[in-house]
Ligand code: DGI
């Protein structure tokens with residue numbers, strides 16, 4: 001699918017503000033893919049579609065998680081986590097994207113996963129550092145992203161976990177597992 005068609009499909013699904021965020025993620029994902037040797041076209045498409053399901057009704061997301069036998073633990077944690085795996089499912093069903101690497105990068109863009117692919121890391125990090133983001137610590141991650149992809153993903157994961165813990169939120173176990181996996185495999 002070309003960029004224009006994909007953007008038009010996504011634009012119908014999300015708010016103007018979220019669409020502007022998406023354009024930022026696309027820009028950052030292309031830059032990271034070029035820097036680290038990921039497939040630039042796949043990075044672009046995954047970034048365009050990454051928040052496709054962000055505004056789906058809670059009940060619809062719940063029903064898809066159950067019907068498609070996604071991790072049932074998702075339902076016990078913040079529903080903000082759900083749009084990632086549900087998004088991958090809907091992007092396949094509704095937009096016809098079949099590439100498993102793209103669908104995985106969408107599915108894991110919020111929690112990460114053990115054994116993240118290069119494309120997963122590019123999309124995860126692009127979502128965190130896109131130009132419109134202004135979290136505390138994001139500039140440090142932007143700098144690291146110019147030097148070392150794994151270090152930057154770890155920083156983003158750490159910042160997210162610390163942020164959630166400070167707000168008394170539960171941490172989805174896969175987020176911790178992703179952090180441990182990356183830290184333990186650092187070279
Ligand atoms: O969809 P975005 O806002 O662009 O960003 P995202 O998909 O990376 O994250 C969405 C939300 O998910 C964000 O507000 C933080 C939350 N989140 C990320 N990881 C975890 C989490 N929430 C919980 N409870 N546990 C996590 O591990």
Ligand code: FE
Pocket residue numbers: 050051083084109110
């Ligand atoms: Fe998201």
Ligand code: FE
Pocket residue numbers: 109110124127128
């Ligand atoms: Fe993210």
Ligand code: FE
Pocket residue numbers: 021025050051127
């Ligand atoms: Fe996003």
